[in-house]
Amino acid sequence: MTQTALILFGHGARDPQWAEPMQRVQRAIQAREPQRRVALAFLEFMEPTLEQCVAQLADEGVTSIRLAPMFMAQSGHLKRDLPLQVEAAARQHPQLSIHIAGAIGEAPGVIDAMAEHILALD
Template identity: 45%
Template sequence: MGKHGIILFGHGARDPRWKEPFERLAAKLRASRGDQPVALAFLELMSPDLPSAVASLADDGCDAVTVVPVFFGQGGHVRRDLPEIVETCRKAHPGVAIHCATAVGEDDAVLQAVAEYCLRLAI
């Protein structure tokens, strides 16, 4: 049975420090997932892009990949750009089941953690 990879998909930015939280998030996931791969991918301005990240995971023996959009809101990038890129990846890797998750900002526990952070700042 193949591996199941997770790709944390972010927007990307010019400032290299922008991706630090994504790297910390990947490290947290790697600590919990044993030998199941965790990779980053970006829409623009940073590398790798999503097709490169999927190709790396396929080479690494993944037959399933879950793409998690690390965005708060679901706008054009998540609703339009991402499905198109995922479709390209599916055609390039027909043996890999690629699932695209809902953006993390839609998860109530994530929003609750953000709310608690705000409350700690300004009681």
């Protein structure tokens, strides 16, 4: 049986409070789908790194990962760094299927929600 996990992937920051919005998204997903394994991973400055996160999920028996970049746009990190990290993780854990979604900030529903929020500031 395939066990699928979701990784919310963020840039990371030196300030640990930076991850709070991602943690809230993680909790919101878990509240909607308690059976789904949802993990956080970071490009730099914070842990777990993507490598650490993927290793942990593989140890838990996960066989499929959907990776959601929590970035506003397809930056250089998503075009270059993330694919290299995913390729390295796939070599380390060949039993895993890892699929990378597009940047969350480019999703039409997210763009609409940001526009509505900004217009409500008046």
